[in-house]
Amino acid sequence: MPQGVLKVALVAGEASSDLIGANLINDLKTLSPGCEVVAVGGEKIKATGVKVIQDNEAFSVMGLFEVLKDLPRLLKLKKQIVADIVSFNPDVFIGVDSPDLNFSIAKSLKKHGISVVHYVSPSVWAWRPKRVFKMQQFIDCLLTLFPFEVPIYQDTTITAQFVGHPLATRIPLKVDKQIAKQKIGVLEQKVLAVLPGSRNREIRKLMPLFCQTIKQLGLNDEWRIISSNVNQDKVNMVQSIAAEYQLDIQMVDSATELLEAADFALLGSGTVALEAMLCKTPMVVAYKISPLTWWLVKTFKMMKLPYYSLPNVLYGDFLVPEVMQKDLTIDNLTANCQQVINQPQQKLIQTMTAIHQSLLPESDNQAALAVLEFIEQRRENSAC
Secondary structure, X not given: OOXXXXXXXXXXXXXXXXXXXXXXXXXXXXXXXXXXXXXXEOHHHHOOOOEEEEEHHHHOOOOHHHHHHXXXXXXXXXXXXXXXXXXXXXXXXXXXXXXXXXHHHHHHHXXXXXXXXXXXXXXXOOEOOOHHHHHOOOOOEEEEOOHHHHHHHOOOOOEEEEOOOHHHHHOOOOOOHHHHHHHOOOOOOEEEEEEOOOOHHHHHHXXXXXXXXXXXXXXXXXXXXXXXXXXXXXXXXHHHHHHHOOOOOEEOOOHHHHHHHOOEEEEEOOHHHHHHHHOOOOEEEXXXXXXXXXXXXXXXXXXOOOOXXXXXXXXXXXXXXXXXXXXXOHHHHHHHHHHHHHOOOHHHHHHHHHHHHHOOOOOOOHHHHHHHXXXXXXXXXXXX
Protein backbone atom coordinates (compact mmCIF):
# COMPACT_ATOMS: atom_id res chain seq x y z
CA MET A 1 0.00 0.00 0.00
CA PRO A 2 1.24 3.54 -0.72
CA GLN A 3 2.65 5.29 2.34
CA GLY A 4 1.44 8.75 3.42
CA VAL A 5 -1.83 10.52 2.72
CA LEU A 6 -3.33 9.45 -0.59
CA LYS A 7 -4.86 12.21 -2.73
CA VAL A 8 -7.26 11.27 -5.54
CA ALA A 9 -9.24 13.33 -8.04
CA LEU A 10 -12.11 11.52 -9.72
CA VAL A 11 -14.59 12.53 -12.43
CA ALA A 12 -17.74 10.49 -13.08
CA GLY A 13 -19.61 12.36 -15.78
CA GLU A 14 -22.96 10.57 -15.81
CA ALA A 15 -25.40 8.54 -13.75
CA SER A 16 -24.04 5.10 -14.69
CA SER A 17 -20.46 6.07 -13.83
CA ASP A 18 -21.63 7.66 -10.57
CA LEU A 19 -22.22 4.20 -9.08
CA ILE A 20 -18.87 2.88 -10.30
CA GLY A 21 -17.08 5.94 -8.97
CA ALA A 22 -18.82 5.76 -5.61
CA ASN A 23 -17.89 2.09 -5.17
CA LEU A 24 -14.27 2.87 -6.00
CA ILE A 25 -14.15 5.81 -3.57
CA ASN A 26 -15.59 3.71 -0.73
CA ASP A 27 -13.07 0.92 -1.37
CA LEU A 28 -10.17 3.39 -1.51
CA LYS A 29 -11.25 4.93 1.79
CA THR A 30 -11.45 1.45 3.33
CA LEU A 31 -8.04 0.32 2.05
CA SER A 32 -6.33 3.68 2.58
CA PRO A 33 -7.94 5.36 5.61
CA GLY A 34 -7.58 9.12 5.59
CA CYS A 35 -7.27 9.39 1.84
CA GLU A 36 -8.46 12.71 0.40
CA VAL A 37 -10.76 12.74 -2.61
CA VAL A 38 -12.22 15.52 -4.75
CA ALA A 39 -14.77 14.49 -7.33
CA VAL A 40 -17.25 15.34 -10.03
CA GLY A 41 -20.29 13.12 -9.54
CA GLY A 42 -23.91 12.65 -8.68
CA GLU A 43 -25.94 11.52 -5.69
CA LYS A 44 -24.04 8.28 -5.07
CA ILE A 45 -20.64 9.99 -5.03
CA LYS A 46 -22.02 12.77 -2.84
CA ALA A 47 -23.18 10.08 -0.39
CA THR A 48 -19.55 8.93 0.09
CA GLY A 49 -18.84 12.21 1.88
CA VAL A 50 -16.02 13.38 -0.41
CA LYS A 51 -15.66 16.96 -1.66
CA VAL A 52 -17.75 17.29 -4.84
CA ILE A 53 -16.46 20.14 -7.02
CA GLN A 54 -19.19 19.80 -9.68
CA ASP A 55 -22.48 17.91 -10.03
CA ASN A 56 -22.33 15.61 -13.06
CA GLU A 57 -25.85 16.60 -14.14
CA ALA A 58 -24.12 19.53 -15.86
CA PHE A 59 -22.74 17.05 -18.40
CA SER A 60 -26.05 15.31 -19.19
CA VAL A 61 -25.70 15.71 -22.96
CA MET A 62 -26.12 12.96 -25.56
CA GLY A 63 -25.01 12.80 -29.20
CA LEU A 64 -22.49 14.73 -31.31
CA PHE A 65 -24.92 17.43 -32.44
CA GLU A 66 -26.27 17.95 -28.94
CA VAL A 67 -22.74 18.34 -27.55
CA LEU A 68 -21.88 20.94 -30.19
CA LYS A 69 -24.81 23.12 -29.11
CA ASP A 70 -23.66 23.04 -25.48
CA LEU A 71 -19.92 23.25 -26.24
CA PRO A 72 -19.16 26.75 -24.84
CA ARG A 73 -20.76 25.90 -21.49
CA LEU A 74 -19.07 22.48 -21.34
CA LEU A 75 -15.64 23.93 -22.13
CA LYS A 76 -16.00 26.49 -19.36
CA LEU A 77 -16.96 23.78 -16.86
CA LYS A 78 -14.10 21.57 -17.97
CA LYS A 79 -11.60 24.42 -17.58
CA GLN A 80 -12.77 25.06 -14.02
CA ILE A 81 -12.58 21.35 -13.12
CA VAL A 82 -9.02 21.13 -14.42
CA ALA A 83 -8.05 24.20 -12.39
CA ASP A 84 -9.59 22.74 -9.24
CA ILE A 85 -7.78 19.41 -9.71
CA VAL A 86 -4.42 21.05 -10.44
CA SER A 87 -4.83 23.13 -7.28
CA PHE A 88 -5.60 19.95 -5.31
CA ASN A 89 -2.42 18.30 -6.73
CA PRO A 90 -3.56 14.64 -6.49
CA ASP A 91 -1.42 11.53 -6.68
CA VAL A 92 -3.68 10.35 -9.48
CA PHE A 93 -6.59 11.48 -11.60
CA ILE A 94 -9.23 8.82 -12.23
CA GLY A 95 -11.67 9.39 -15.08
CA VAL A 96 -14.66 7.08 -14.83
CA ASP A 97 -16.15 6.35 -18.25
CA SER A 98 -17.41 9.46 -20.19
CA PRO A 99 -14.37 9.50 -22.52
CA ASP A 100 -15.36 12.69 -24.33
CA LEU A 101 -15.17 14.56 -21.02
CA ASN A 102 -12.49 12.63 -19.17
CA PHE A 103 -10.02 12.33 -22.03
CA SER A 104 -10.09 16.10 -22.45
CA ILE A 105 -9.47 16.57 -18.73
CA ALA A 106 -6.74 13.91 -18.75
CA LYS A 107 -4.87 15.63 -21.60
CA SER A 108 -4.82 18.89 -19.66
CA LEU A 109 -3.74 17.23 -16.40
CA LYS A 110 -0.90 15.28 -18.05
CA LYS A 111 0.65 18.64 -18.99
CA HIS A 112 0.83 19.33 -15.25
CA GLY A 113 2.55 16.01 -14.57
CA ILE A 114 -0.48 14.32 -12.99
CA SER A 115 -0.76 10.54 -13.47
CA VAL A 116 -3.93 9.30 -15.15
CA VAL A 117 -6.00 6.18 -14.59
CA HIS A 118 -9.06 5.69 -16.75
CA TYR A 119 -11.75 3.37 -15.38
CA VAL A 120 -14.03 1.77 -18.03
CA SER A 121 -12.61 1.27 -21.48
CA PRO A 122 -14.32 3.23 -24.24
CA SER A 123 -16.04 1.04 -26.81
CA VAL A 124 -12.98 0.73 -29.05
CA TRP A 125 -14.12 -2.79 -29.95
CA ALA A 126 -17.21 -1.24 -31.59
CA TRP A 127 -16.22 2.34 -32.50
CA ARG A 128 -12.94 3.70 -33.93
CA PRO A 129 -10.46 1.04 -32.72
CA LYS A 130 -7.35 3.09 -33.58
CA ARG A 131 -8.19 5.43 -30.71
CA VAL A 132 -6.08 3.23 -28.43
CA PHE A 133 -2.87 4.65 -29.88
CA LYS A 134 -3.97 8.22 -29.16
CA MET A 135 -5.14 7.21 -25.69
CA GLN A 136 -1.63 6.09 -24.72
CA GLN A 137 -0.50 9.72 -24.97
CA PHE A 138 -2.52 10.72 -21.89
CA ILE A 139 -3.55 7.51 -20.09
CA ASP A 140 -1.10 5.55 -17.93
CA CYS A 141 -3.36 2.81 -16.61
CA LEU A 142 -6.73 1.47 -17.76
CA LEU A 143 -9.16 -0.51 -15.62
CA THR A 144 -11.56 -2.54 -17.76
CA LEU A 145 -14.99 -3.90 -16.86
CA PHE A 146 -14.88 -6.73 -19.38
CA PRO A 147 -12.12 -9.36 -19.75
CA PHE A 148 -12.06 -9.27 -23.58
CA GLU A 149 -10.92 -5.62 -23.48
CA VAL A 150 -7.45 -6.17 -21.97
CA PRO A 151 -5.79 -7.66 -25.11
CA ILE A 152 -6.94 -4.64 -27.16
CA TYR A 153 -4.27 -2.53 -25.41
CA GLN A 154 -1.38 -4.97 -25.60
CA ASP A 155 0.39 -3.01 -28.37
CA THR A 156 0.23 0.29 -26.46
CA THR A 157 2.07 1.71 -23.46
CA ILE A 158 -1.16 1.62 -21.43
CA THR A 159 -1.25 -0.90 -18.58
CA ALA A 160 -4.68 -2.51 -18.88
CA GLN A 161 -6.22 -4.66 -16.14
CA PHE A 162 -9.60 -6.38 -15.88
CA VAL A 163 -11.14 -5.50 -12.51
CA GLY A 164 -14.64 -6.91 -13.00
CA HIS A 165 -17.91 -5.04 -13.22
CA PRO A 166 -19.27 -3.60 -9.94
CA LEU A 167 -22.81 -4.52 -10.92
CA ALA A 168 -21.78 -8.16 -11.40
CA THR A 169 -20.63 -8.17 -7.78
CA ARG A 170 -23.69 -6.37 -6.38
CA ILE A 171 -26.31 -8.50 -8.15
CA PRO A 172 -26.53 -12.19 -7.20
CA LEU A 173 -25.91 -14.86 -9.84
CA LYS A 174 -29.34 -16.30 -9.12
CA VAL A 175 -32.13 -13.75 -8.68
CA ASP A 176 -35.30 -14.75 -6.81
CA LYS A 177 -37.98 -12.77 -8.65
CA GLN A 178 -40.66 -13.42 -6.04
CA ILE A 179 -38.58 -12.12 -3.15
CA ALA A 180 -37.54 -9.15 -5.28
CA LYS A 181 -41.20 -8.37 -6.02
CA GLN A 182 -42.02 -8.34 -2.33
CA LYS A 183 -39.25 -5.74 -1.78
CA ILE A 184 -40.99 -3.30 -4.13
CA GLY A 185 -44.48 -4.09 -2.87
CA VAL A 186 -45.71 -6.41 -5.62
CA LEU A 187 -47.31 -9.72 -4.73
CA GLU A 188 -48.91 -11.83 -7.45
CA GLN A 189 -48.61 -9.58 -10.50
CA LYS A 190 -46.03 -9.68 -13.28
CA VAL A 191 -43.76 -6.65 -13.50
CA LEU A 192 -42.90 -4.69 -16.63
CA ALA A 193 -39.96 -2.35 -16.01
CA VAL A 194 -39.92 0.85 -18.09
CA LEU A 195 -36.51 2.53 -18.06
CA PRO A 196 -35.97 5.16 -20.79
CA GLY A 197 -32.64 6.38 -19.39
CA SER A 198 -31.36 9.06 -17.04
CA ARG A 199 -30.66 11.87 -19.51
CA ASN A 200 -33.48 14.36 -20.09
CA ARG A 201 -33.22 13.97 -23.87
CA GLU A 202 -33.46 10.18 -23.59
CA ILE A 203 -36.59 10.45 -21.46
CA ARG A 204 -38.23 12.90 -23.86
CA LYS A 205 -37.42 10.77 -26.90
CA LEU A 206 -38.10 7.30 -25.57
CA MET A 207 -40.78 7.59 -22.89
CA PRO A 208 -43.62 8.62 -25.29
CA LEU A 209 -42.75 5.67 -27.55
CA PHE A 210 -42.59 3.32 -24.57
CA CYS A 211 -45.97 4.51 -23.28
CA GLN A 212 -47.65 4.02 -26.64
CA THR A 213 -46.04 0.60 -27.03
CA ILE A 214 -47.31 -0.52 -23.63
CA LYS A 215 -50.80 0.70 -24.50
CA GLN A 216 -50.65 -1.21 -27.78
CA LEU A 217 -49.48 -4.38 -26.01
CA GLY A 218 -52.83 -4.36 -24.22
CA LEU A 219 -51.49 -5.95 -21.06
CA ASN A 220 -54.15 -7.10 -18.62
CA ASP A 221 -54.36 -6.63 -14.87
CA GLU A 222 -51.80 -9.40 -14.33
CA TRP A 223 -49.10 -6.83 -15.14
CA ARG A 224 -47.83 -3.91 -13.07
CA ILE A 225 -46.00 -1.14 -14.96
CA ILE A 226 -43.12 0.28 -12.90
CA SER A 227 -40.29 2.74 -13.54
CA SER A 228 -37.39 4.33 -11.68
CA ASN A 229 -34.93 7.18 -12.17
CA VAL A 230 -31.98 8.90 -10.57
CA ASN A 231 -33.62 11.97 -9.04
CA GLN A 232 -37.01 13.54 -8.40
CA ASP A 233 -36.91 15.87 -11.42
CA LYS A 234 -36.47 12.94 -13.78
CA VAL A 235 -39.12 10.92 -11.92
CA ASN A 236 -41.52 13.84 -12.40
CA MET A 237 -40.69 13.95 -16.10
CA VAL A 238 -41.40 10.23 -16.52
CA GLN A 239 -44.67 10.49 -14.59
CA SER A 240 -45.76 13.55 -16.56
CA ILE A 241 -45.24 11.81 -19.91
CA ALA A 242 -46.98 8.67 -18.67
CA ALA A 243 -49.96 10.79 -17.59
CA GLU A 244 -50.22 12.28 -21.09
CA TYR A 245 -50.86 8.77 -22.41
CA GLN A 246 -53.18 7.77 -19.53
CA LEU A 247 -50.69 5.12 -18.47
CA ASP A 248 -50.84 4.02 -14.84
CA ILE A 249 -47.20 3.80 -13.82
CA GLN A 250 -45.68 3.19 -10.39
CA MET A 251 -42.28 4.60 -9.39
CA VAL A 252 -39.71 2.92 -7.15
CA ASP A 253 -36.41 4.29 -5.84
CA SER A 254 -34.02 1.57 -7.00
CA ALA A 255 -33.68 0.60 -10.66
CA THR A 256 -31.69 -2.46 -9.59
CA GLU A 257 -34.44 -3.70 -7.28
CA LEU A 258 -36.96 -3.06 -10.05
CA LEU A 259 -34.98 -5.06 -12.60
CA GLU A 260 -34.47 -7.90 -10.11
CA ALA A 261 -38.26 -8.05 -9.74
CA ALA A 262 -39.15 -7.50 -13.39
CA ASP A 263 -40.45 -10.25 -15.67
CA PHE A 264 -39.73 -8.06 -18.69
CA ALA A 265 -38.00 -4.72 -19.32
CA LEU A 266 -38.44 -2.08 -22.00
CA LEU A 267 -35.41 0.16 -21.80
CA GLY A 268 -32.90 2.46 -23.43
CA SER A 269 -29.39 1.38 -24.33
CA GLY A 270 -26.49 1.75 -21.91
CA THR A 271 -25.54 0.33 -18.54
CA VAL A 272 -29.21 -0.31 -17.71
CA ALA A 273 -29.29 -3.05 -20.37
CA LEU A 274 -26.32 -4.76 -18.74
CA GLU A 275 -28.03 -4.39 -15.37
CA ALA A 276 -31.18 -6.02 -16.74
CA MET A 277 -29.10 -8.93 -18.05
CA LEU A 278 -27.39 -9.38 -14.67
CA CYS A 279 -30.85 -9.41 -13.08
CA LYS A 280 -31.80 -12.19 -15.54
CA THR A 281 -34.61 -10.05 -16.98
CA PRO A 282 -35.75 -10.53 -20.60
CA MET A 283 -35.75 -7.19 -22.41
CA VAL A 284 -36.11 -5.12 -25.55
CA VAL A 285 -33.53 -2.35 -25.99
CA ALA A 286 -34.30 0.92 -27.79
CA TYR A 287 -31.91 3.60 -28.97
CA LYS A 288 -32.29 6.87 -30.87
CA ILE A 289 -29.83 9.70 -31.48
CA SER A 290 -30.14 12.86 -33.55
CA PRO A 291 -30.35 12.39 -37.37
CA LEU A 292 -27.10 14.33 -37.82
CA THR A 293 -25.22 12.15 -35.30
CA TRP A 294 -26.59 9.02 -36.95
CA TRP A 295 -25.60 10.28 -40.41
CA LEU A 296 -22.03 10.85 -39.20
CA VAL A 297 -21.88 7.39 -37.65
CA LYS A 298 -23.07 5.68 -40.83
CA THR A 299 -21.20 7.86 -43.32
CA PHE A 300 -17.82 7.50 -41.64
CA LYS A 301 -18.41 3.84 -40.70
CA MET A 302 -17.80 4.54 -37.03
CA MET A 303 -19.80 1.50 -35.89
CA LYS A 304 -17.95 -1.83 -36.25
CA LEU A 305 -20.52 -4.22 -34.79
CA PRO A 306 -24.06 -4.98 -36.00
CA TYR A 307 -25.36 -4.64 -32.42
CA TYR A 308 -24.79 -2.01 -29.76
CA SER A 309 -26.34 -3.09 -26.43
CA LEU A 310 -23.96 -4.58 -23.87
CA PRO A 311 -25.78 -7.93 -23.50
CA ASN A 312 -25.32 -8.53 -27.24
CA VAL A 313 -21.72 -7.30 -27.27
CA LEU A 314 -20.83 -9.69 -24.43
CA TYR A 315 -22.72 -12.56 -26.06
CA GLY A 316 -21.23 -11.85 -29.48
CA ASP A 317 -24.60 -12.03 -31.22
CA PHE A 318 -28.21 -10.92 -30.81
CA LEU A 319 -29.10 -12.26 -27.38
CA VAL A 320 -31.79 -9.58 -26.88
CA PRO A 321 -33.73 -7.56 -29.49
CA GLU A 322 -32.54 -4.06 -30.37
CA VAL A 323 -34.77 -1.48 -32.05
CA MET A 324 -32.93 1.62 -33.15
CA GLN A 325 -33.11 4.83 -35.16
CA LYS A 326 -35.57 4.73 -38.12
CA ASP A 327 -36.74 1.27 -37.06
CA LEU A 328 -37.74 2.64 -33.66
CA THR A 329 -41.51 2.70 -34.19
CA ILE A 330 -44.40 1.75 -31.94
CA ASP A 331 -45.29 -1.21 -34.18
CA ASN A 332 -41.71 -2.55 -34.19
CA LEU A 333 -41.35 -2.12 -30.45
CA THR A 334 -44.69 -3.83 -29.85
CA ALA A 335 -43.82 -6.79 -32.09
CA ASN A 336 -40.45 -7.31 -30.40
CA CYS A 337 -41.95 -6.99 -26.91
CA GLN A 338 -44.67 -9.53 -27.72
CA GLN A 339 -42.09 -11.97 -29.06
CA VAL A 340 -39.91 -11.76 -25.95
CA ILE A 341 -42.80 -11.86 -23.48
CA ASN A 342 -44.28 -14.97 -25.11
CA GLN A 343 -41.11 -17.01 -25.63
CA PRO A 344 -39.64 -19.56 -23.15
CA GLN A 345 -37.01 -17.92 -20.95
CA GLN A 346 -34.98 -20.79 -19.47
CA LYS A 347 -32.19 -20.85 -22.10
CA LEU A 348 -31.95 -17.06 -22.10
CA ILE A 349 -31.55 -16.97 -18.32
CA GLN A 350 -28.86 -19.69 -18.44
CA THR A 351 -26.89 -17.66 -20.99
CA MET A 352 -27.26 -14.48 -18.94
CA THR A 353 -25.99 -16.32 -15.86
CA ALA A 354 -22.91 -17.57 -17.72
CA ILE A 355 -22.07 -14.06 -18.90
CA HIS A 356 -22.61 -12.74 -15.36
CA GLN A 357 -20.10 -15.28 -14.02
CA SER A 358 -17.46 -14.07 -16.52
CA LEU A 359 -17.74 -10.49 -15.24
CA LEU A 360 -16.93 -11.21 -11.59
CA PRO A 361 -13.60 -9.84 -10.28
CA GLU A 362 -11.02 -11.73 -8.25
CA SER A 363 -12.02 -9.66 -5.21
CA ASP A 364 -14.78 -7.16 -4.45
CA ASN A 365 -12.30 -4.27 -4.20
CA GLN A 366 -10.19 -5.20 -7.23
CA ALA A 367 -10.34 -1.74 -8.82
CA ALA A 368 -9.18 0.02 -5.66
CA LEU A 369 -6.33 -2.46 -5.25
CA ALA A 370 -5.26 -1.80 -8.84
CA VAL A 371 -5.27 1.98 -8.23
CA LEU A 372 -3.21 1.66 -5.06
CA GLU A 373 -0.71 -0.66 -6.77
CA PHE A 374 -0.40 1.85 -9.65
CA ILE A 375 0.26 4.75 -7.24
CA GLU A 376 2.82 2.74 -5.28
CA GLN A 377 4.69 1.87 -8.47
CA ARG A 378 4.68 5.52 -9.54
CA ARG A 379 6.05 6.64 -6.19
CA GLU A 380 8.79 3.97 -6.29
CA ASN A 381 9.78 4.99 -9.83
CA SER A 382 9.92 8.68 -8.92
CA ALA A 383 12.13 7.87 -5.91
CA CYS A 384 14.70 6.08 -8.06
